[in-house]
Amino acid sequence: MSNYRRISDIQADIRSGKTNCVQLVKSYIARIEENKHLNAFLEVWAEEALEKAAVIDQKFKSGTPGHLAGAVIALKDNLAYKGHKVSAASNILQGFESVFTATAVQRLLDEDAIILGRTNCDEFAMGASNENSAFGPVRNAIDPERVPGGSSGGSAVAVQAHLVHASLGSDTGGSIRQPAAFCGLFGLKPTYGLISRWGLLAYASSFDQIGPLTHSLEDNILLTEIMAGPDEQDATVSDRPAPQYHANQSAGKYTFAVMRQAIEHPGLDANVKSETESLIKSLIDQGHTVTYFDFEYLDYLVPTYYVLTTAEASSNLSRYSGLLYGHRSQHAKDLESTFTLSRSEGFGEEVKRRIMLGTFVLSSDYYDAYYSKAQKVRRIIQNKTREVLSGADAILIPTTSTPAFKLGEKSKDPIAMYLADLFTVQANIAGNCAISIPVAKTATGLPLGMQLMCGDFEEQKLFDVSSEILRICNS
C-alpha cells in the first residue's frame, strides 16, 4: 500500500480499481500490528471497520460514496462513539462504553469515514508528551526514544506511521498542534465554537476544541469543513452557518506578524530558530510583509492557562466518582470512601496534580488571587491577540521551542513540561484559530512545525496563508 497523503488520491485509486476500502483497512490493521511498540492504539475495531469498508466499497460501485469514503480514521480516546469504549487513557473509566456519539464523529461517519480505533493520549488530555497515559507512553515513529508530543500523541503517531489515514485529536493548550509538529503533520486547533464539543470528554470546557491531524493541508480543510457548524447539543458552538472552505492555491500577498519575544526566547532550539529566520526571509523575498510585535504577556501565558484550565478540570472531573460508571474501589465502605478511594485509585499523578491545583484556585480564600486574576489576564491576552491580528493576516511563531524531546527528559519536572506549551496556549486562551504545519526537518530528521494563527472564525484565511507557506517551503 502506498503512503497516501490525500483522501482525494485514495478515492481516485479506488475509483480506478487500484485499491479498495477493505484492502486499505486490512493493510492498516497489519501495520498497527507491526507497530505495536509505538503504543499508538488503545483499541482497534478491526471487524466492524472491515464490515464498514465492504459497505463503502459497494457505495463506490453504486456511485454514492460520501466525501470521506476511503478515509480510515482514528479517534483520540476522549471522543464518545456509541457502543464503544472510551477512557481518556485513564483507569477511572475502566470498562466504560459511551451511549452516544460525539457530533464531530457522527459528521465524519455521515460522510462514510471508517473509524478504525481509539488512540492513546495523555490521561484526560493533560500532558505534552503522551507520557501521562495510564496505558503507557506513545513513541514517536521517527525515533521511538522520543516522545510524539501530547496530549494527542497516539492520534499523531497513528497518522505519522500510516496506521490510519487521518485522526482526530483535541487541543486545550496545544494538544493537536504540538504533536503535529513533533510528528511532521498538519494539526488544526479550530476557533473556539467552530466544532461542537458534544461527546468530547471535557478537560477545560472553555479551551477544548476537536481538530484533525493529517498528512496534507487539503485533508485538514476537508475534515474541518465536515465537522464544523452549529449543533444544538453544544451551547458554546457558534450559530454561524457551516463553513465551506476552498483550498486556495493562488499566491496572494500577506502580512505576517512575528512575536519578537518568541523568536528571541532563550529556550528556543537552534534548529527552530534558524528555520524560522529562513522562513521569514523567504516570505520577504516573495513579496510578503513581515512585521514584529512585542508581546509582553508571554511569561503570563502558561500560568494563566494552568490556573484556568485546572479550575475547570477540577470541576469537570468531579463526575468520575466511582458511583455511576467506571472504576469503583473494591475497598470502599461507604459513600465518602467510594469517592475518595475510587478517585485516588483511578486517576494518575498528573490528573491529581491538576485537580488539586484547580480546587485550590477556586477555593473561596484564593479565588480572587488566582481564578479572578487569571480571567482578567485572559481578557487582556484576548484583546492583545485581536489587536495584533487586526493589523496582520496571521501571527507566525514556531509551534514548539524544540523538536521532539526524549522520553523521560521532562517527565520528572512538571514546570519544564508545562513550558512545552509556551507557544501554543495563546490560541486557546484567546480562542482564535491556529494551525501547525510541517516546514522542515532537523539534520537528524526530526520534524519542525511552524504555527500560524488567524482571528476568530478566520479558518479560510488560515488555510490560504498555510498553503502559501507550503508553496514557499516546497519551492
Added chain:
Amino acid sequence: MSTEFEAVIGLEIHIQLLTESKAFSSDSTAYGQMPNTQVSAVSLGHPGTLPKHNRHAVELAMKMGLALQCGITRINRYARKNYFYADLPKGYQITQFDTPLCTGGFVSIKPKSGEPKQVRLIRIHMEEDTGKSMHDQDLEDSLIDYNRAGTPLIEVVTEPDIRTGEEAYAFVTEIRRLVRYLDICDGNMEEGSLRCDANISIRPKGTSAFGTKVEVKNMNSISNVKRAIDFEIKRQTEVLQNGGVVIGETRGFNGLNGSTFSMRRKELVNDYRYFPEPDLPPLTLTDKDIEAVKHSMPELPEALFNRFHQELGLSEYDAAVLTDDKTTAMYFNHLIQCTSNYKAAANWVNVAIKGYLNENAVGMESFPLQPEKIADIISVIDQNIVSHSAAAQHLFPAMIANPHATAVELIEKLNLAQDADTDTIENLIAEVLSRFPEKVQEYKNGKTGLLGLFVGEVMKASKGKADPRKTNEQVRKMLDA
C-alpha cells in the same frame, strides 16, 4: 426578670418548574415514573455531555419574578456549585451565583393573627434539581433515583423579615397560591415540588444584631413549616434562658413529634467553589422578552381580589374566599361573564358550590356544572320562576345530577315553579295561622319577631315553592288585618 426574645427568620423556597423537559437537557420531567427511567446521558452526567438552555424554564421563572415585583436580570450567567454527593451526578450543580434572574421584590402576607406585612425578597435564581437518595428502601444500601436530577428549579430567598411561625405559614401559603395561579409549579409540598428551608435565629427583643443561625430542613407541609419554626424558637429561647449558646447547625424536622434534630454542624460546610459555568454562554433577556412574558401572565390574586371587591361590590370576605385558589377564582370570573347578579354569583360559589365540594371532599376542578348552569339558576330565581330556597335545595342537586338539562326543564320536571297565585299562598297562610293561635296572639301583643316563624312554616308547607318575599308581605298583611 427574664429577657424577652424575638425570632428572626429567613426562608429559602425551592420551586420545581412545570416544564416538559429538564433545565439543561431534553429529558422528560414527568413525576411518579419508575426510578431512573427519566434519564439520559445528560441527566446521568456521562462524560462528553453538555448542558443547553431551556427557554421555557426561564420564562416560568420570570413569571414568578414579575409577579413579586422583582427586577429582572438582563445578562444571566450560570455558575457551578461544586460538591460531592451521591444524588449529584456531575459533582456540581448548575445554578446562578452572582447574577440571579430576579432581585428584590416582596410578598404581601396576612397572617391569621398579627398584622399584614410585606416580606422582602433578596433574590430568585434558577438552578437544577438533584436526584433523590432513598435510605429506607433497602437494608444495606442507599438507593438513588435520578429522575429528578436536572429538573428546573427556582430558589426564592427572603430577607430575614419573618418573625413567627404564623408569618412563615402565611408566606409559604401565599407562595404556593402564586405558583398555582401562575401555573409554574403544582405547589405540592408532600411530593417535594415545593420545598422550604428556614433559617432561624433569636435575639433579645429591641436589639438589632443577629443571633446564631440554625437552618431547618425537611418540612414537607406548610403546617410543618410553622411547627418546626415554633419548636425551634422555643428551643433556642430555652437554650439562651438557661445560659447556653445556640450552635450554628443544620437541623432536620421530625413530623411525628414536631421536634427538630441536629444533622450537621455549620463549620463542616463545603466550600462550593462557585465559578462561571463554561459550558453555557450567558443568557440575555431583552425588554421584548420581558414584555412577552408579562403579556402571558394571568390576573393575579391580589388584582382579582381588588376587582371583585371594588368593581363588583362584593364584600372583602367574599372576594377573599373567591380568590383563595385559582380554579375557584377562574370559575367565578367565568360565571360573572354569564350573569350580572354578582352578589348572587358569589353566594352560589361560596355557599352552595363550596358546600357540595366539602360534602364530596373534592376540589373545585371536579365540580360538574359549567358556570353557565349556575347563571341559569340565578336567572330563574331573579325572574321569580323559582324561589331561592327551592333552587338551593332541589334545583341545584338536580342540575348536578343532570348537568346537561336546563333549569327550566328541571323546574318543570320536579314541579318547582314558584306559586305566584296569591289565593294559594293565602290559603296556606290561613292554615298555618290557625295551627298557632297562641303565637298569633303573642305577635299581636307586640312580639313581632314571630313573623319569621310563620313565614318559615308557610314556606315549608309550600315545599319551598312560595316566593319568600311575597309570603313575608302577605303574612304580615294577614296578621295585621
